Amino acid sequence: MGSNLAIRLRQNFGLATGIVLFCVVYLGYHLSHPKGFSSAVLVQNSNEVFTLAMVAMAQTVPVLMAGLDLSVGALMTMVDCFASYLMTGAAAGTPLAMDFIGIRLTFGTLPGGVPGLLLGMLICLGIGTLGGLLNGMVVVYGRIQPIIATLATGAIYIGVALHLRPQPGGKIDDDLNWALTNSLGEFASTVHIFDDGAASWFAPLAWIPTPFVLLALIALVVWVPFRRSVAGRTIYAIGSAEGAAYMSGLAIDRAKLIAFTLGGFFAGCGGVFLAIQTSSGNADIPQAGAYTLNSIAAVVIGGTSLLGGTGSAIGSIFGALILRVISFFFRIFDIAPLLQPLFEGLILLVAVSISAVRVLRIKNTLELFR
Amino acid sequence: MSALAGGLKLSREDRPIAIAALFLVAILIAGTVYTWVRFGSAPLLSPTYLLLQLQIGAFLGIVAAGMMVVILISQIDLSTPWTLTAAAMMATAVGGPWAIPIALGIGLAVGIVNGLGIAYLRVPSMIFTLGVNAVMRGLMVAHTGGFAPQTEATPLMRSLAAERTFGIPNALFVWIAVSVVIVLILRRAPLGRYIYAIGNKEAAAYLAGVQTRVVTVICFAICGLTAGIAGVLLAGYSQKAYQGMGDAYLLPAIAAVVIGGTNILGGRGRYLGTLIGVILIVLLNSVLSIMDMPEAGRQAIYGSVIILMLLVYGRSERVTS
Numbered sequence: 001m002g003s004n005l006a007i008r009l010r011q012n013f014g015l016a017t018g019i020v021l022f023c024v025v026y027l028g029y030h031l032s033h034p035k036g037f038s039s040a041v042l043v044q045n046s047n048e049v050f051t052l053a054m055v056a057m058a059q060t061v062p063v064l065m066a067g068l069d070l071s072v073g074a075l076m077t078m079v080d081c082f083a084s085y086l087m088t089g090a091a092a093g094t095p096l097a098m099d100f101i102g103i104r105l106t107f108g109t110l111p112g113g114v115p116g117l118l119l120g121m122l123i124c125l126g127i128g129t130l131g132g133l134l135n136g137m138v139v140v141y142g143r144i145q146p147i148i149a150t151l152a153t154g155a156i157y158i159g160v161a162l163h164l165r166p167q168p169g170g171k172i173d174d175d176l177n178w179a180l181t182n183s184l185g186e187f188a189s190t191v192h193i194f195d196d197g198a199a200s201w202f203a204p205l206a207w208i209p210t211p212f213v214l215l216a217l218i219a220l221v222v223w224v225p226f227r228r229s230v231a232g233r234t235i236y237a238i239g240s241a242e243g244a245a246y247m248s249g250l251a252i253d254r255a256k257l258i259a260f261t262l263g264g265f266f267a268g269c270g271g272v273f274l275a276i277q278t279s280s281g282n283a284d285i286p287q288a289g290a291y292t293l294n295s296i297a298a299v300v301i302g303g304t305s306l307l308g309g310t311g312s313a314i315g316s317i318f319g320a321l322i323l324r325v326i327s328f329f330f331r332i333f334d335i336a337p338l339l340q341p342l343f344e345g346l347i348l349l350v351a352v353s354i355s356a357v358r359v360l361r362i363k364n365t366l367e368l369f370r
Numbered sequence: 371m372s373a374l375a376g377g378l379k380l381s382r383e384d385r386p387i388a389i390a391a392l393f394l395v396a397i398l399i400a401g402t403v404y405t406w407v408r409f410g411s412a413p414l415l416s417p418t419y420l421l422l423q424l425q426i427g428a429f430l431g432i433v434a435a436g437m438m439v440v441i442l443i444s445q446i447d448l449s450t451p452w453t454l455t456a457a458a459m460m461a462t463a464v465g466g467p468w469a470i471p472i473a474l475g476i477g478l479a480v481g482i483v484n485g486l487g488i489a490y491l492r493v494p495s496m497i498f499t500l501g502v503n504a505v506m507r508g509l510m511v512a513h514t515g516g517f518a519p520q521t522e523a524t525p526l527m528r529s530l531a532a533e534r535t536f537g538i539p540n541a542l543f544v545w546i547a548v549s550v551v552i553v554l555i556l557r558r559a560p561l562g563r564y565i566y567a568i569g570n571k572e573a574a575a576y577l578a579g580v581q582t583r584v585v586t587v588i589c590f591a592i593c594g595l596t597a598g599i600a601g602v603l604l605a606g607y608s609q610k611a612y613q614g615m616g617d618a619y620l621l622p623a624i625a626a627v628v629i630g631g632t633n634i635l636g637g638r639g640r641y642l643g644t645l646i647g648v649i650l651i652v653l654l655n656s657v658l659s660i661m662d663m664p665e666a667g668r669q670a671i672y673g674s675v676i677i678l679m680l681l682v683y684g685r686s687e688r689v690t691s
Contacts, residue, residue, distance in 0.1 A: 155673030246690055
């Protein structure tokens with residue numbers, strides 16, 4: 001059993017370092033924060049980290065296949081813009097209509113109230129998933145390299161987002177915003193469960209931030225089963241050696257399609273949450289680009305190899321957490337805002353350069369060229 | 371179209387270039403038909419207009435030339451936007467006769483740092499250049515205080531970017547000079563052979579005696595240098611340097627290289643293709659702006675065109691063994 005644990009630890013060395021690093025840094029953050037270890041700080045932090053964590057999970061799946069998805073930020077932004085129309089929670093319902101090249105298309109009416117909100121959220125997640133599927137189809141059937149295929153589809157998604165929201169705007173239902181961006185206690189009192197959150201057994205849990213619970217749920221209910229499925233294992237096999245995976249009779253095309261679709265779903269979750277959090281939709285191109293680039297950084301810091309085959313989306317969550325905690329630190333230590341981008345860049349550079357230790361250990365130079 | 375290309379017996383490298391050139395002509399014709407029907411004129415075919423487009427295209431073309439060299443060794447340089455901006459900002463800040471040497475020096479230095487990290491520390495280029503980009507951005511934010519710098523481009527920079535000699539924009543001459551150097555390196559110099567060899571299989575190139583790490587550093591230095599040149603020109607063209615001036619050049623440069631038939635995985639591609647890819651993107655942009663296409667439609671069309679062109683000739687082979 002002990003050696004078993006040692007093997008697992010060695011296999012997940014990147015993830016383990018990520019978790020330890022995060023725990024140390026985050027503990028230090030709370031110790032030096034005047035209101036450290038309070039629910040309010042936790043809630044604020046988990047709100048700030050959720051979208052990046054989702055986008056980083058979305059990025060992980062293609063990276064595991066030695067690909068790269070440059071469209072995650074754009075897809076997230078597109079879903080964010082859709083959500084600002086579909087999740088307004090207007091009591092009278094929302095008519096679904098749009099002008100396309102001068103033609104008015106109507107798709108009926110989204111019901112009002114809670115069913116409408118849930119339906120709208122499902123549609124938004126569906127749009128994200130479809131976007132991922134489109135990425136997968138271009139990569140699999142078009143046989144275009146993922147990095148360049150998603151560069152192109154990303155432009156299309158940004159185009160759609162700009163069409164929907166030329167200016168930032170829209171609205172998200174207030175109750176939904178309140179329920180999902182606060183602690184579990186507020187969630188319970190908003191949706192009227194557990195005696196409006198006053199049930200005695202519920203009290204010890206009431207401080208937990210809702211976004212954190214959502215993140216853990218998505219990771220456990222979506223990622224873990226996927227990783228254990230045949231498609232999930234095929235993804236790892238493709239990343240290690242696509243030729244060998246093909247020769248072993250694995251369904252490569254199907255696995256790739258599923259992988260990109262799953263990535264789209266994660267990006268969709270990020271978009272929906274960003275809309276809920278900001279209560280608006282914004283087709284912000286620089287922001288989309290920043291999310292894409294940060295997602296790559298989070299994936300690498302979380303211990304997933306850009307060469308594919310090793311790592312996990314759980315690691316990427318911790319990568320995103322570390323990235324965000326670093327910026328939290330700037331607030332406490334009163335580092336001049338002007339120096340913050342420099343420190344962020346330097347920390348990223350140092351973090352990725354640590355992997356150079358591998359180079360020193362290599363005895364045969366040929367092993368460098370993998 | 372593919373039947374035509376097949377009939378001409380084009381090589382694997384020439385086919386994408388021929389099709390991209392055809393596509394270029396198609397865009398010109400479509401744009402001209404549109405302007406003829408709508409305004410009764412054909413500005414796209416007038417030499418003045420085309421020269422103006424080429425002048426604007428020179429900035430992208432120079433960035434793409436450097437990008438192509440790193441893509442050929444199956445790497446990528448994402449630090450271009452802020453390398454370009456840093457070079458432009460320092461050039462305007464220093465001013466005087468040293469403006470341009472400083473800018474080129476910054477480009478070169480950033481390129482060498484990139485190359486060292488990627489060749490010797492073996493950090494994937496995707497993430498290392500991303501980090502360098504963030505650092506350069508941080509340095510520039512700290513330097514300018516987050517505001518647009520008040521300094522102006524020197525007369526020489528302005529002349530290089532915005533003025534004309536014999537009616538031809540000077541920026542075009544710079545682009546041609548950069549192109550000639552890149553073509554000479556790729557086709558005539560041993561360095562060019564090494565670059566293609568590394569792009570195909572670095573281990574094999576190493577065993578054949580190529581100092582692959584040195585070549586990698588040189589390639590990134592070239593890419594940084596071209597970003598520096600583009601920064602000088604862009605600052606000269608708009609009279610000053612500003613935050614985020616390089617952001618609009620990264621993805622189009624990669625797209626231009628790939629549209630021109632260069633394999634994104636390295637080892638294959640001709641410079642002529644990159645040239646055509648740049649002109650195609652610039653012309654596509656100008657046709658869309660003539661059509662008053664809103665930004666939303668532009669982005670969508672831009673993405674669709676890249677996918678469409680790659681579907682025609684950029685498909686990779688199925689991995690079967």
